[in-house]
Amino acid sequence: MKDHIDRARRYLGTSGVDALLLSKDENRRYVTGFSGSAGIGVVTRDAALLVVDFRYYEQAAEQAPGCEIVRGATDLPGALAEAVRPRELRRIGFEAESVPYAQAERLREKLRPAELVPLADVDRLRWVKDEEEVAAIERAAKISDAGFAHVLTVLRPGMTERDAAVEFEAFMRRAGAERLSFDLVFASGPRSALPHGRATGRVLQAGDLVTVDFGPVCDGYTSDCTRTVVLGRADERQREIYAVVLRAQRGAIEAVRAGASSRAVDQAGREIIAAAGYGEAFGHGLGHGIGLEIHEGPALSPRMDVPLEAGMVLTIEPGVYLPGWGGVRIEDDVVVTADGCRVLTHAPKELIELPV
Numbered sequence: 001m002k003d004h005i006d007r008a009r010r011y012l013g014t015s016g017v018d019a020l021l022l023s024k025d026e027n028r029r030y031v032t033g034f035s036g037s038a039g040i041g042v043v044t045r046d047a048a049l050l051v052v053d054f055r056y057y058e059q060a061a062e063q064a065p066g067c068e069i070v071r072g073a074t075d076l077p078g079a080l081a082e083a084v085r086p087r088e089l090r091r092i093g094f095e096a097e098s099v100p101y102a103q104a105e106r107l108r109e110k111l112r113p114a115e116l117v118p119l120a121d122v123d124r125l126r127w128v129k130d131e132e133e134v135a136a137i138e139r140a141a142k143i144s145d146a147g148f149a150h151v152l153t154v155l156r157p158g159m160t161e162r163d164a165a166v167e168f169e170a171f172m173r174r175a176g177a178e179r180l181s182f183d184l185v186f187a188s189g190p191r192s193a194l195p196h197g198r199a200t201g202r203v204l205q206a207g208d209l210v211t212v213d214f215g216p217v218c219d220g221y222t223s224d225c226t227r228t229v230v231l232g233r234a235d236e237r238q239r240e241i242y243a244v245v246l247r248a249q250r251g252a253i254e255a256v257r258a259g260a261s262s263r264a265v266d267q268a269g270r271e272i273i274a275a276a277g278y279g280e281a282f283g284h285g286l287g288h289g290i291g292l293e294i295h296e297g298p299a300l301s302p303r304m305d306v307p308l309e310a311g312m313v314l315t316i317e318p319g320v321y322l323p324g325w326g327g328v329r330i331e332d333d334v335v336v337t338a339d340g341c342r343v344l345t346h347a348p349k350e351l352i353e354l355p356v
Contacts, residue, residue, distance in 0.1 A: 034064045038055070144223050147171050188208045231354050239351065286301065308336050
């Protein structure tokens with residue numbers, strides 16, 4: 001955690017504040033190592049504090065050895081104010097995009113005369129991953145690969161989406177996932193046109209496209225993978241659209257490297273889909289960062305243009321969605337390197353036609 005505390009201190013030097021408050025679970029865990037669901041982290045130029053209530057005294061001491069633990073009983077803002085008052089901090093930054101207004105007002109009242117300063121880019125601390133973080137994501141990806149291989153053995157016409165999703169999730173939990181990164185997406189037949197279609201009681205049928213978006217968590221770090229298969233023999237249109245999406249995904253992966261523009265990577269995949277005549281059927285971004293959150297920066301989309309950096313872990317997930325017919329999405333996790341990227345998810349992505 002020392003490296004992460006040092007990164008937060010470097011951030012102080014560019015943000016014009018004397019201290020940084022961390023209330024968002026993921027940011028607090030990233031900097032302090034504490035995984036509890038409540039607490040306030042504080043980083044100054046010469047100290048790191050973690051304010052927790054009675055439930056977390058022991059856990060905080062174990063997980064955050066690099067921090068001074070402040071026991072907050074039932075009043076965390078009050079305990080925080082008492083702990084920082086002798087330090088004579090003039091400007092204290094907080095996470096403007098995640099701290100509710102009422103909480104910010106309570107903090108402002110407690111911390112006077114210090115000025116509470118909203119900061120919009122604190123999450124950027126987590127965009128570039130170190131080796132341990134990448135290793136955790138890769139462990140999660142291995143579980144997702146095994147889970148996909150397992151679900152292929154049970155998918156069959158006659159079972160419901162919900163039953164298949166439960167089997168998939170149970171396998172990943174038994175294989176070591178501490179939880180799922182998000183509610184598993186499982187959509188079949190015409191419902192596969194729903195990018196985030198949750199499993200329902202729909203009965204799988206021969207000829208269905210089946211799209212599954214899944215991601216187990218290991219050591220707090222998420223993974224995110226999507227595969228689309230066909231129950232039985234694929235028809236001509238299914239083959240055509242699958243081939244378009246696969247070309248787009250491979251083209252985008254080839255465009256990933258340190259220094260490349262996030263918008264340019266999005267465009268590399270999007271142009272292939274548009275050239276095939278399906279541009280209007282691809283309405284979301286090409287991908288996003290993952291880490292302690294399932295959706296982190298940077299976004300790979302037409303709306304964000306930032307240079308990629310080595311160590312960023314991204315999803316690459318183009319798709320084509322046709323209401324009333326179905327959809328295809330293929331997604332992998334990749335870690336950016338100096339001269340390209342390394343793919344962390346290895347489930348097969350050539351078109352799979354399951355026997356029925």
